[in-house]
Amino acid sequence: MFGLDLTFLSWEIISKFVIKGFIFSVELTVISTIGGIILGTVLALMRLSGTKLLTVPATVYVNGMRSVPLVMVILWFYLLMPSWFFDLIPGGSNNRAEISAIITFVAFEAAYFSEIMRAGIQSIARGQVHAGQALGMTYAQNMRFIVLPQAFRNMLPVLLTQTIILFQDTSLVYAIGAYDLLKGLSTAGKIYGRPEEAYLLAAVVYFVICFGLSYLVKQLQNKIAIVR
Amino acid sequence: MSWDWQVFLNDDGSGRTYLQWMFNAWGWTLAVAACSWVVAMLFGGLIGTLRTLPDSPWVSRLANVWVEMFRNVPLLVQIFLWYFVVPKIFPVMQQVPSFWLVVFALGFFTSARIAEQVRAGVQALPRGQRYAGMAMGLTTAQTYRYVILPMVFRIILPPLTSESMNLLKNSSVAFAVSIAELTMFAMQAQEETSRGIEVYLAVTFLYAISAFAVNRAMAFVERRVQIPGYIVAGGTGGGH
Numbered sequence: 305m306f307g308l309d310l311t312f313l314s315w316e317i318i319s320k321f322v323i324k325g326f327i328f329s330v331e332l333t334v335i336s337t338i339g340g341i342i343l344g345t346v347l348a349l350m351r352l353s354g355t356k357l358l359t360v361p362a363t364v365y366v367n368g369m370r371s372v373p374l375v376m377v378i379l380w381f382y383l384l385m386p387s388w389f390f391d392l393i394p395g396g397s398n399n400r401a402e403i404s405a406i407i408t409f410v411a412f413e414a415a416y417f418s419e420i421m422r423a424g425i426q427s428i429a430r431g432q433v434h435a436g437q438a439l440g441m442t443y444a445q446n447m448r449f450i451v452l453p454q455a456f457r458n459m460l461p462v463l464l465t466q467t468i469i470l471f472q473d474t475s476l477v478y479a480i481g482a483y484d485l486l487k488g489l490s491t492a493g494k495i496y497g498r499p500e501e502a503y504l505l506a507a508v509v510y511f512v513i514c515f516g517l518s519y520l521v522k523q524l525q526n527k528i529a530i531v532r
Numbered sequence: 533m534s535w536d537w538q539v540f541l542n543d544d545g546s547g548r549t550y551l552q553w554m555f556n557a558w559g560w561t562l563a564v565a566a567c568s569w570v571v572a573m574l575f576g577g578l579i580g581t582l583r584t585l586p587d588s589p590w591v592s593r594l595a596n597v598w599v600e601m602f603r604n605v606p607l608l609v610q611i612f613l614w615y616f617v618v619p620k621i622f623p624v625m626q627q628v629p630s631f632w633l634v635v636f637a638l639g640f641f642t643s644a645r646i647a648e649q650v651r652a653g654v655q656a657l658p659r660g661q662r663y664a665g666m667a668m669g670l671t672t673a674q675t676y677r678y679v680i681l682p683m684v685f686r687i688i689l690p691p692l693t694s695e696s697m698n699l700l701k702n703s704s705v706a707f708a709v710s711i712a713e714l715t716m717f718a719m720q721a722q723e724e725t726s727r728g729i730e731v732y733l734a735v736t737f738l739y740a741i742s743a744f745a746v747n748r749a750m751a752f753v754e755r756r757v758q759i760p761g762y763i764v765a766g767g768t769g770g771g772h
Contacts, residue, residue: 371697371701371739371740371743371744372701372736372739372740372743373701373702373703373704373705373715373739374701374704375704375705375707375715376704376715376718376732376735376736376739379715379718379719379732380732380736383722383728383729383732384729472604472605472606472607473606474606475606475608475609476606476608476705478608478708479707479708479715479719486606486608486609490612499616500616500617500620503609503612503613503616503617504613504617506609506612507605507609507610507613510604510605510606510609511601511604511605514603514604514605515600515604518604
């Protein structure tokens with residue numbers, strides 16, 4: 305059909321080229337979501353702290369990251385990471401692109417997650433914080449037991465949507481040649497002389513995953529909306 | 533490690549300095565972004581409107597398919613599709629220069645996001661506006677043209693601003709098919725001069741001021757078209 309031939313893809317090729325890349329894409333997504341949310345929450349708390357010493361650096365960081373393209377940040381980190389840094393990590397010198405991609409994504413996504421968390425924290429009613437204070441809770445206890453759990457819950461759909469976008473963005477590690485899902489498929493396509501089919505297949509795989517995940521997020525959103 | 537900004541005055545081997553090359557690349561970035569923006573606004577506006585049409589479920593279903601298709605595939609993969617797969621399936625497209633393929637890719641990718649904003653904007657509008665149009669005897673097309681869309685585009689200006697900035701940043705992905713834009717320049721110039729820090733700093737700076745300029749331009753439009761007494765509800769689009 306249309307001069308395309310998808311028959312070249314055997315299970316052997318998939319397990320040899322594609323699985324490894326897929327695993328890295330998922331790994332990158334999971335690590336940078338978790339790392340990004342943690343770092344992003346810290347940044348959000350800094351921005352809301354009211355102390356200039358904390359607010360200014362956090363604001364500069366978040367706005368700075370958000371005003372440059374992800375590809376540029378990926379290239380920056382890859383360029384600036386000294387080689388001794390990779391030697392510290394077991395197996396690091398062979399996976400320079402992959403390790404620097406993980407660090408880049410955590411640092412970059414933290415800026416976006418921090419905006420979501422900031423909105424989430426600000427969405428919590430004042431009375432909640434006051435109630436915590438009235439119970440004699442410290443700032444940390446108030447955040448830990450009252451504000452953040454509710455903020456996470458309110459923002460869960462948005463956080464997950466951002467994770468889906470993040471998963472799509474992982475394909476940009478192409479810029480430094482890290483071995484992800486797209487690279488795995490395109491490598492297989494190049495070796496077997498079928499690059500067009502490989503790209504088409506990559507599009508289908510990404511579509512199925514992202515569409516499925518956003519469907520689940522929608523379901524979750526409905527569920528949360530009913531409970532509230 | 534010391535600075536060496538003089539590197540920008542060096543000849544790049546083809547009779548121009550790296551500085552000239554960089555400004556040339558900046559021009560390509562802006563050209564890709566501007567053309568894609570026009571494509572994105574046209575298709576985003578159209579598809580977003582179609583999704584809200586009353587009494588035509590099949591049209592809105594097709595428009596939904598458009599949005600889901602272009603929203604759930606990474607931009608880089610879409611660019612590869614336009615560049616490698618489309619010309620293979622439709623041989624006519626082989627004549628099209630890669631610049632336009634990237635413009636289509638980036639434009640359609642962004643159009644899905646804009647369509648989403650337009651739909652949200654139409655749904656946020658009080659129902660009375662549509663009824664008022666009907667009561668005046670306007671056709672559906674006229675209602676959209678004279679009542680709904682002028683309001684909607686004002687309401688969604690803040691998210692449109694961030695989508696426009698995202699589009700500018702996303703134009704960096706065009707490096708993947710060797711468009712001579714800023715990211716491509718940065719990668720090549722870094723390789724040739726080994727002055728990565730200076731090159732990347734300059735390019736990052738150009739991206740930042742371009743994004744800032746887009747932001748200011750949209751803020752200017754927002755001030756010019758605002759309706760006195762009408763508070764524009766702002767929502768920020770996610771993603772990048």
